[in-house]
Amino acid sequence: MILKKFSIMASRKRVFDLLRTINVATCQCPAHAHRGKIQVSNSTPLKDYAFEIKCSTVRYGLGVTREVGLDLVNLGAKNVCVMTDSNLVSLSPVKTVLDSLIKNGINYKIYDKVRVEPTDSSFKDAVKFAKKGNFDSFVAVGGGSVMDTCKAANLYYCDPEADFLDYVNAPVGKGKQVTVQLKPMIAIPTTSGTGSETTGASIFDLEEIHAKTGISHAALRPILAIIDPLHTLSLPEKVSNYSGWDIFCHALESFTAIPYTERGPAPANPALRPTYQGSNPISDVWARFCLQSLQKYFARAVYKPDDIEARSTMHLAATMAGVGIGNAGVHLCHGLAYPIAGNVKTFVPQDYGSDPIIPHGLSVAVTAPAVFRFTAPSDPGKHLEAASLLGADVTGKKQADAGKILSDTILKYMDVMKTENGLSALGYSSDDIPALVKGALPQQRLLQISPLPQSEEDLSKILEESIKIF
Numbered sequence: 001m002i003l004k005k006f007s008i009m010a011s012r013k014r015v016f017d018l019l020r021t022i023n024v025a026t027c028q029c030p031a032h033a034h035r036g037k038i039q040v041s042n043s044t045p046l047k048d049y050a051f052e053i054k055c056s057t058v059r060y061g062l063g064v065t066r067e068v069g070l071d072l073v074n075l076g077a078k079n080v081c082v083m084t085d086s087n088l089v090s091l092s093p094v095k096t097v098l099d100s101l102i103k104n105g106i107n108y109k110i111y112d113k114v115r116v117e118p119t120d121s122s123f124k125d126a127v128k129f130a131k132k133g134n135f136d137s138f139v140a141v142g143g144g145s146v147m148d149t150c151k152a153a154n155l156y157y158c159d160p161e162a163d164f165l166d167y168v169n170a171p172v173g174k175g176k177q178v179t180v181q182l183k184p185m186i187a188i189p190t191t192s193g194t195g196s197e198t199t200g201a202s203i204f205d206l207e208e209i210h211a212k213t214g215i216s217h218a219a220l221r222p223i224l225a226i227i228d229p230l231h232t233l234s235l236p237e238k239v240s241n242y243s244g245w246d247i248f249c250h251a252l253e254s255f256t257a258i259p260y261t262e263r264g265p266a267p268a269n270p271a272l273r274p275t276y277q278g279s280n281p282i283s284d285v286w287a288r289f290c291l292q293s294l295q296k297y298f299a300r301a302v303y304k305p306d307d308i309e310a311r312s313t314m315h316l317a318a319t320m321a322g323v324g325i326g327n328a329g330v331h332l333c334h335g336l337a338y339p340i341a342g343n344v345k346t347f348v349p350q351d352y353g354s355d356p357i358i359p360h361g362l363s364v365a366v367t368a369p370a371v372f373r374f375t376a377p378s379d380p381g382k383h384l385e386a387a388s389l390l391g392a393d394v395t396g397k398k399q400a401d402a403g404k405i406l407s408d409t410i411l412k413y414m415d416v417m418k419t420e421n422g423l424s425a426l427g428y429s430s431d432d433i434p435a436l437v438k439g440a441l442p443q444q445r446l447l448q449i450s451p452l453p454q455s456e457e458d459l460s461k462i463l464e465e466s467i468k469i470f
């Protein structure tokens with residue numbers, strides 16, 4: 001009996017050993033690729049075979065901002081740099097943060113000059129403030145503009161000798177890896193859009209090239225994201241509208257991004273795996289949640305400011321989409337948006353102050369109908385699924401029509417959101433297209449995440465189709 005049991009166990013072990021041998025022999029990963037008789041070259045595999053998900057600790061709850069003072073006590077913080085913008089400084093999100101800091105005996109200094117849609121000069125001003133402060137931690141209270149400015153201030157404060165372009169993404173800057181230890185940063189988003197509270201990205205407009213670019217490294221990621229839907233109750237209609245489009249494009253772009261197994265090469269060292277890795281089963285979960293949330297809540301959140309259920313879900317969806325993009329990435333809408341926003345002429349949006357700017361969410365949405373018509377042949381099934389998650393009836397629809405169906409679905413949302421009718425409504429004409437294409441080309445980090453490679457002619461065609469979208 002014992003012998004029989006032993007022999008079953010032994011044969012099971014043989015089966016497992018055999019399976020492991022087969023698995024190792026067929027595995028292409030660097031850890032297993034040169035065992036036994038299998039001849040596998042030592043070169044890095046052309047395509048990646050792995051992805052990883054990184055994100056800030058996320059704490060979500062109505063009124064949870066009141067805990068921030070205790071978080072800083074727990075961190076041992078003695079001197080905190082609080083960053084915000086000149087509008088938010090007198091509104092309740094900042095007041096709640098300061099009350100919590102005061103109650104918990106935390107010393108702080110406040111910087112309230114963050115520029116909406118920041119530039120390299122506005123970043124440098126914030127860095128100057130940080131360098132004077134001897135801070136041991138940072139708290140950002142605001143939208144993407146505030147959180148991104150705070151990340152950059154933290155970075156250059158911790159590496160005071162660095163030249164500004166050292167850390168800016170290549171080829172615009174040197175794309176240097178961050179090896180200095182940054183101070184802990186807590187992010188408290190007040191818009192429902194960018195997801196910057198979970199990402200290592202800091203985006204700004206580099207004035208000399210009239211295009212947005214950024215700094216992107218995991219070290220910039222806040223250690224804690226405090227997601228408090230109460231802050232969204234003061235969001236003006238247009239900020240809610242345009243930042244909702246940012247969630248929309250984050251979800252659609254990360255869902256349709258090149259699959260991570262198609263992006264390459266695999267890094268020689270896991271530390272070098274890029275932040276934007278392509279679509280993967282985990283970021284797809286975030287994207288699906290967001291697309292369904294948008295179907296149910298986007299219009300309600302924009303047009304019913306006190307609909308706490310709608311605004312709360314949109315706030316959570318923004319963070320979820322942030323985790324998706326922070327790991328899968330975004331592609332053509334964002335790549336094209338950077339020169340669209342950077343070359344702004346006279347467009348002054350409602351609810352964003354008096355300077356000409358094209359709010360980020362609007363700049364990404366404006367090419368979306370044309371972008372997804374272009375990318376649909378890469379995976380018609382996934383484009384149809386996205387349309388369905390956004391509310392379209394796709395029963396019996398042909399794969400060949402996936403691009404048109406998704407694009408028509410986006411246009412229906414644009415109708416409800418009263419979105420401006422294309423690039424022409426933002427001050428551009430066909431004559432501007434060569435400059436916009438030129439501005440998009442340096443965004444290779446994003447363009448490479450597109451599920452289809454694209455020529456300059458393809459980008460021109462997408463922009464041409466976006467001059468008027470209805």
Ligand SMILES: NC(=O)c1ccc[n+]([C@@H]2O[C@H](COP(=O)([O-])OP(=O)(O)OC[C@H]3O[C@@H](n4cnc5c(N)ncnc54)[C@H](O)[C@@H]3O)[C@@H](O)[C@H]2O)c1
Nearest residue numbers: 087117143144145190191194196199201203231234235360
């Ligand atoms: N780092 C990332 O991962 C990432 C991702 C997407 C976008 N971005 C960047 O984020 C920036 C846009 O950020 P945004 O869309 O969050 O807007 P924003 O930070 O530019 O703010 C827009 C306006 O809304 C106001 N506002 C914000 N919250 C408010 C509230 N609760 N009540 C009343 N007014 C409020 C602000 O004062 C400002 O006037 C762009 O520069 C964009 O490029 C960054």
Ligand SMILES: [Fe+2]
Nearest residue numbers: 194246360364
């Ligand atoms: Fe975005």
